[in-house]
Amino acid sequence: MLKHLGEKTTFLKNLKYAFIGFFFNAITPAASGGQPMQIYYMHRDGISAGSSTLTLLINITCVIFVTITLSLFNLIFNYQYLDAGLAAFFILGTFLNTCAVVLFLIAIFSEKTLDKMIGFVIKLLRKFTDRKIKRINKVRIGDVEKAIEKAKEKQENRESKLIEHANKYKEDAKHIKQNKSIILKTLLSYYVQYTLYYLISYWAYRAIGLSTHSWFAVTSLQSIVYATTSGIPSPGAVGVSEAAYMGLFKNIIPEHLINSVMLLVRVMNFYLFVLIAGIVVLFTMLKTKKKEIN
Numbered sequence: 001m002l003k004h005l006g007e008k009t010t011f012l013k014n015l016k017y018a019f020i021g022f023f024f025n026a027i028t029p030a031a032s033g034g035q036p037m038q039i040y041y042m043h044r045d046g047i048s049a050g051s052s053t054l055t056l057l058i059n060i061t062c063v064i065f066v067t068i069t070l071s072l073f074n075l076i077f078n079y080q081y082l083d084a085g086l087a088a089f090f091i092l093g094t095f096l097n098t099c100a101v102v103l104f105l106i107a108i109f110s111e112k113t114l115d116k117m118i119g120f121v122i123k124l125l126r127k128f129t130d131r132k133i134k135r136i137n138k139v140r141i142g143d144v145e146k147a148i149e150k151a152k153e154k155q156e157n158r159e160s161k162l163i164e165h166a167n168k169y170k171e172d173a174k175h176i177k178q179n180k181s182i183i184l185k186t187l188l189s190y191y192v193q194y195t196l197y198y199l200i201s202y203w204a205y206r207a208i209g210l211s212t213h214s215w216f217a218v219t220s221l222q223s224i225v226y227a228t229t230s231g232i233p234s235p236g237a238v239g240v241s242e243a244a245y246m247g248l249f250k251n252i253i254p255e256h257l258i259n260s261v262m263l264l265v266r267v268m269n270f271y272l273f274v275l276i277a278g279i280v281v282l283f284t285m286l287k288t289k290k291k292e293i294n
Contacts, residue, residue, distance in 0.1 A: 001055040004182050005172050007047045016284060017042060021056075023277035026270070035060070044288065050168030054108065058176065058183065061104040064097045064230075066190040070198075071227030074220035081221070081251045086228060086244060093231035100231075108173060115166075122159055129155040197269065198222040204264040205253070213252050221248050222265075242266060 002009045017038050025034035035056045042052040071094070075082075082090060106113050129151055176182065201222040202215045225244045229237040245262045253261055 001058060001182065001186060002042075002047065002051060004179070005051045005055065005175065007051050009045070009047065013045060016280060019277040019280040020284065022273055023281045026274050026277070041284065041288075048168050049165040050170075051172055053165075054169055054172045054176070057104050057108050058186065061101055061108065062183070062186045062190050063194075064101050064104075066187065066194050067223075067227050067230055068094060068097050068101070070191070070194060070223045074223045077217075078220055078224060078248075081248055082224075083247065086247050089232070089240075089244065090224065090228045093228045096231035097227070109177065111170060111173075122162065126155065194223070194226075195219065198226070200269045201249075201261075201265050204261050204268060207264065208257055208261050210253065210257070210261075217252065221252070224248060241270070 002014070020041055021034035021038045023034075024037045025031035027033065038056060039049060039052045043049055071090075075090075198219040199215065202218040205213070205218050225241065225248055228244045229241045232240045242262060245265065246258060249261065250258055
């Protein structure tokens with residue numbers, strides 16, 4: 001997506017951004033920390049904030065769409081396994097994810113909404129500057145006129161940068177509208193990615209010595225677990241994911257083995273990723289600080 005928008009990047013850099021996003025999503029409520037940190041590190045690498053924001057919005061919209069559609073398809077074959085509690089969480093998770101998709105689509109393609117948001121941010125910046133000028137007038141330290149002029153200059157620079165990024169965002173959004181195939185490619189790549197991601201449960205199921213149920217039966221249940229818990233606003237959906245897994249997989253995994261399978265799955269599809277992503281983030285931060293010192 002970044003290359004399609006004319007940004008210079010590499011596979012390794014994109015992999016770094018993915019790890020950064022995963023780590024901060026895993027440790028913040030409602031996975032709210034990943035995207036801002038990705039935009040920050042992309043900006044440090046010379047990628048426009050407009051392009052990075054649009055790229056991440058499209059990617060997260062595609063992820064949620066894939067999550068919803070896969071889970072609804074797989075629910076056809078597994079609805080009998082959902083008790084009242086899991087059904088309620090599934091409906092809640094699907095509803096929250098659907099709302100998110102609608103909001104993201106509006107943010108991506110509605111220029112009016114973007115203009116309103118930019119106007120709102122500019123108003124906030126101006127209020128902040130006005131308060132700063134009032135403080136300068138009260139304190140009267142040094143050259144008051146010079147301090148006020150400097151505050152206004154900073155405000156104008158912030159506004160011009162914000163408008164510049166917004167215009168780049170609009171240009172990129174128009175480009176995406178005219179080249180919808182890139183969204184289709186992104187969607188298809190996520191369908192492959194998430195199918196492989198859900199297959200982790202099947203390999204854990206086989207690793208523990210079980211073989212009664214097919215790969216489709218196991219992965220379809222995992223897709224429902226993920227859709228049920230992905231909308232829950234807790235860091236990494238820790239606790240909720242384990243409970244949902246136990247609630248659904250108790251129907252196909254013997255009671256004396258389900259704890260072992262659940263722990264193996266969660267280590268492989270979450271905790272191990274958090275560890276690897278954390279190491280990548282640590283090295284990235286150390287490298288960034290080293291550059292700042294030099």
